[in-house]
Amino acid sequence: MFKGNLFILTVLVGLSSWFNSPTVLAAEFNSPKLNDLLHGGLQSKGPVNFTKFFDQDSTQKFCSELKPVVSSDEAKRLMSENLKGIKFLEDGAYIGDWARGELIAQSGKGLRFNDSENTKNGGNCYACHQIQKEELAHGTLGPSLYRYGEIRGYSDEVIRYTWTKIFNPQALLICSNMPRYGHNKILSISEMRDVMALLLDPESPVNQ
Amino acid sequence: MLKWSVLILIFGAFSFSQVFADEDTTAGIQEYRDLLDDVNPAELWVFSGEELWYRKAGPKNASLETCDLGKGPGVTVGAYVELPRFFFDAQKVMDLEQRLIYCRTLIQGFSRADIISYPFTKRGQETSEIEMLVAYIASESRGLHMNIPLMRIEEKRVYELGKQFFHFRAGSHDFGCITCHSGDNQRIRLQELPNFRNKDEASKSYGSWPAYRVSAGEVRTMQHRLYDCLRQQRFPEPIYGSDLMTALIMFLAKSADGGLYEAPGIKR
Numbered sequence: 001m002f003k004g005n006l007f008i009l010t011v012l013v014g015l016s017s018w019f020n021s022p023t024v025l026a027a028e029f030n031s032p033k034l035n036d037l038l039h040g041g042l043q044s045k046g047p048v049n050f051t052k053f054f055d056q057d058s059t060q061k062f063c064s065e066l067k068p069v070v071s072s073d074e075a076k077r078l079m080s081e082n083l084k085g086i087k088f089l090e091d092g093a094y095i096g097d098w099a100r101g102e103l104i105a106q107s108g109k110g111l112r113f114n115d116s117e118n119t120k121n122g123g124n125c126y127a128c129h130q131i132q133k134e135e136l137a138h139g140t141l142g143p144s145l146y147r148y149g150e151i152r153g154y155s156d157e158v159i160r161y162t163w164t165k166i167f168n169p170q171a172l173l174i175c176s177n178m179p180r181y182g183h184n185k186i187l188s189i190s191e192m193r194d195v196m197a198l199l200l201d202p203e204s205p206v207n208q
Numbered sequence: 209m210l211k212w213s214v215l216i217l218i219f220g221a222f223s224f225s226q227v228f229a230d231e232d233t234t235a236g237i238q239e240y241r242d243l244l245d246d247v248n249p250a251e252l253w254v255f256s257g258e259e260l261w262y263r264k265a266g267p268k269n270a271s272l273e274t275c276d277l278g279k280g281p282g283v284t285v286g287a288y289v290e291l292p293r294f295f296f297d298a299q300k301v302m303d304l305e306q307r308l309i310y311c312r313t314l315i316q317g318f319s320r321a322d323i324i325s326y327p328f329t330k331r332g333q334e335t336s337e338i339e340m341l342v343a344y345i346a347s348e349s350r351g352l353h354m355n356i357p358l359m360r361i362e363e364k365r366v367y368e369l370g371k372q373f374f375h376f377r378a379g380s381h382d383f384g385c386i387t388c389h390s391g392d393n394q395r396i397r398l399q400e401l402p403n404f405r406n407k408d409e410a411s412k413s414y415g416s417w418p419a420y421r422v423s424a425g426e427v428r429t430m431q432h433r434l435y436d437c438l439r440q441q442r443f444p445e446p447i448y449g450s451d452l453m454t455a456l457i458m459f460l461a462k463s464a465d466g467g468l469y470e471a472p473g474i475k476r
Contacts (some may be wrong), residue, residue, distance in 0.1 A: 032451070034372045041452020042444040048379070050444045056378050063377045064384065111380045113445045125455045127396045141388070170382075178383040186380060 020158035020163055021172055046052035063175040065149030075174045084166060084172035094159050104187065104195055105131055111186065121186050128178070131198065132205050141177055148199040150207040162199060166192050237349040250420035252474035253335075257344025259391055262335055266316030271298045275311035277304070288349035292458045294360045301366040306432050306449045308341055324448045328435070329426045342418050342429045346471045354411065354469055356462045363458070368452075370459030373452065374404070379442040385456075388437075396440075399476070404463045411467020414460050419475040425461045427472055430457055431460065 037053075044050040059078050062068055067094050069075065107122025109115060125131060128141035131148075152158045164171055167182030181187045187195070261272045261284070277287035278295065292303040298310055305327070329336045346415045358364045377384035385404070388394070390410075394401045402413035418429045431446075431453055438446050446453055 032369070034369050034376070037369055037373070037450075037452040037455060038376075041447050041450035042438075043447055045445040048442065048444045052411050055381050060377050060382055063382070064372075064375055066371070066375055096281075112439050114439060137397045139398075140394050141391070141396065141401075175377075177387045179383075184380050184382070185288050 046115050047117050047119070048078060048112050048113045054059065059170055059174070068175050069114045070174050079171055079174050082174075082180070082183065083164075083169045086167045086171060087182065087189070088160070088163065089189070094163055094193060094196050095193075095201050096190060098194070098197040098201045098206075100191075101194035101196070101198030101204075102132065104191055105198055106135075123187055124192070125195065134205075146206060147200055148206055149202060149204070154200060154202060159196070162196060163192070166195060215302070232373050236317050248420055248472060248474055250347075250418075250427050250474070253340050253343035253345075253420070254347045254472065256335070257340035257342070257347075261344060266312065266318045267452055268315065268317035270315050270317075272311055272315060272341075275307075275315055275371065277307055284345055284348040288346045288350055288471075289352045290356070291466055292356075292363075292366070292454050292461060294362045300451070301363055301454060301458065303430070303454045304342060304345055305338065305367060305429060306451075306454050308338060308345075309449045320449075327448045328428070328432050329424075331424075338427060339418070339427050343427045343472050346418050349469050350471065352469050354414065354464045354467050356458075356465045358462060365464055366455045367458045370455035370457070374459050381442045383440070383441040383443075385437065387441075404460060407463070407467070410463035414464035415467050415469045415476070416471050416473035418471055419473040421475050423476055428475075430460075 012182040038054060042053070056064065059082060062074060062078055104123045105125035107120075108124040108127060110121030111120045125145075126135055126138045128139045130138040130140075130146050133146055144172075148162075149158070161172075165178070168180045169176040169178040170180055170183075170197055179186055182189070182192055198206055201207070264271050273282045275281065276295075276297070277284065277286075278290055278293045279287050288304060288429045291307070292301050294301050295307070297312075301452050302310065309323050310321060312323055315322050323338070326336055327338050329339055358367055374385045374389075377387070388396060388401050389404045391401075393405060394403070404410045404413075414430075417433055419426055420426070421428050431448060434453060434456060435446050435448075
């Protein structure tokens with residue numbers, strides 16, 4: 001009798017899992033978290049180190065939410081945190097060499113797992129922006145930067161704003177799609193100065 | 209006979225790919241498609257894949273005819289459009305590529321390490337058997353509609369994990385899949401980016417993989433596509449056949465649910 005009941009119970013339990021009703025049985029499946037999957041699904045290679053990658057900063061954590069609330073206090077706090085980390089130049093010499101800047105804007109190399117540790121990083125600005133008019137192979141993820149200085153002028157405010165954008169766009173717009181070139185050390189100070197020149201040297205072809 | 213005509217086509221494709229690599233235009237692809245007029249070099253992969261499916265191989269000298277892709281042992285028609293799915297024997301959700309690894313190890317006795325060490329054909333080396341098998345299985349779903357009902361708790365859970373990973377932003381560039389694939393009419397350089405939040409675009413995109421890639425002269429699988437995106441995303445190297453890749457593919461497949469499946473297609 002008791003055995004019979006147990007049998008029926010087992011069958012029922014089996015059936016309910018078959019039909020997948022959201023019962024307690026769900027707990028019987030091992031239920032991995034994304035973190036477990038990441039550990040088993042990605043591995044260090046070349047310049048990309050898994051441990052470092054896995055250790056998201058608070059901005060990345062926030063922006064990984066399914067719908068980050070960009071008007072929240074947390075968002076504001078993160079933006080000012082990003083702003084604090086920006087290095088402004090004491091000598092005010094923000095404008096480097098636009099020709100070198102163009103090469104940096106063109107190159108998409110560096111920091112991919114098939115790159116070598118000492119590949120020189122590009123800025124890959126053309127992946128997302130129109131910049132010089134002659135370069136037709138530009139993306140559209142970001143706004144056009146053609147005639148950047150021409151349109152906005154060359155004032156100190158424009159220069160500081162642009163430096164901020166390139167150093168750390170998340171200081172002004174949380175969860176911006178643009179990489180934090182200075183903050184994440186993708187480009188050096190001198191390379192960022194060259195890219196600045198591409199946009200803000202009146203002699204740069206961008207402003208002709 | 210048919211095979212020879214396909215072979216001749218392939219040679220044509222190779223010489224074409226040389227020219228094409230420099231041009232990189234959507235117009236070029238269209239021209240190429242017209243040129244081929246319905247016949248796709250991927251057919252050769254499909255034929256070889258079918259042969260492989262029925263050929264006895266591995267330490268156990270068995271064919272894959274008893275492999276259950278979800279619709280019963282040996283059933284290939286309609287399998288792809290219902291994958292990934294939960295498998296009772298393995299007690300987990302698997303995509304096609306993970307399932308093929310499972311069958312090849314269990315039924316044919318190959319070692320998992322051997323299979324995952326060569327999933328994607330390298331230039332000038334032998335063609336990966338996985339790519340041939342995937343092309344064949346995919347072709348057996350051509351013309352059907354994606355059918356991912358997420359009936360099982362485990363499938364829902366894997367879908368949610370894939371969705372989380374799609375939104376996961378990390379690494380040197382703060383990129384996630386979402387950076388490049390969540391807006392309409394966007395491009396990286398000249399390459400158009402499908403928006404996976406848009407059902408039509410997700411369907412068109414998912415429904416065209418695996419694909420013959422003109423630039424590589426090879427058929428590439430969904431896992432290869434993701435491998436390349438994760439590389440551009442500055443993420444660590446994805447491990448072939450891992451549960452992470454399955455979860456991501458589950459998310460993409462569900463985004464394309466109901467859409468027409470037309471692969472293997474042709475891509476740049």
